[in-house]
Amino acid sequence: MSCGALAYFGKLQSLKSYECVCHSGWEGKYCLQEIDECLSLPCKNHATCTDLLDDYKCLCSPGWTGVDCAQDVNECDSGPCLNGAQCIQSDIPGEFFCTCPPFFTGLLCDLPYDPCDSLHNPCLHNSTCLTQSNGTASCRCSTGE
Numbered sequence: 001m002s003c004g005a006l007a008y009f010g011k012l013q014s015l016k017s018y019e020c021v022c023h024s025g026w027e028g029k030y031c032l033q034e035i036d037e038c039l040s041l042p043c044k045n046h047a048t049c050t051d052l053l054d055d056y057k058c059l060c061s062p063g064w065t066g067v068d069c070a071q072d073v074n075e076c077d078s079g080p081c082l083n084g085a086q087c088i089q090s091d092i093p094g095e096f097f098c099t100c101p102p103f104f105t106g107l108l109c110d111l112p113y114d115p116c117d118s119l120h121n122p123c124l125h126n127s128t129c130l131t132q133s134n135g136t137a138s139c140r141c142s143t144g145e
């Protein structure tokens with residue numbers, strides 16, 4: 001038996017006895033076993049680990065970044081909320097919320113919103129819907145009846 005192709009001969013202890021000094025990434029008496037670097041679970045937060053030669057690679061689950069996927073992505077850094085909306089990171093990795101300014105709605109506040117349009121008008125009995133500057137509606141009752 002000789003040392004694996006990627007190892008080299010260590011000190012010759014006698015003519016019949018030798019030991020292999022393994023290159024990094026290999027182990028075993030004869031350096032024939034490739035070390036599985038994923039066994040030590042280097043990838044955090046449910047990432048997928050791929051064993052490489054003397055290395056590993058983490059494929060992060062959503063919301064995580066970094067070599068070991070230990071870093072929480074700040075979803076608000078990319079400015080996903082539109083029309084001046086405020087972005088708030090969720091406690092759930094990968095999620096965020098937008099707090100929309102008046103007259104905008106939708107997950108990203110990308111949709112115009114009129115509290116008095118036919119979909120949202122809260123005013124009953126032929127009263128008049130008035131849009132307030134804060135984006136809410138107020139109703140003016142019809143007079144004379």
Ligand SMILES: [Ca+2]
Nearest residue numbers: 035037052054
């Ligand atoms: Ca390996």
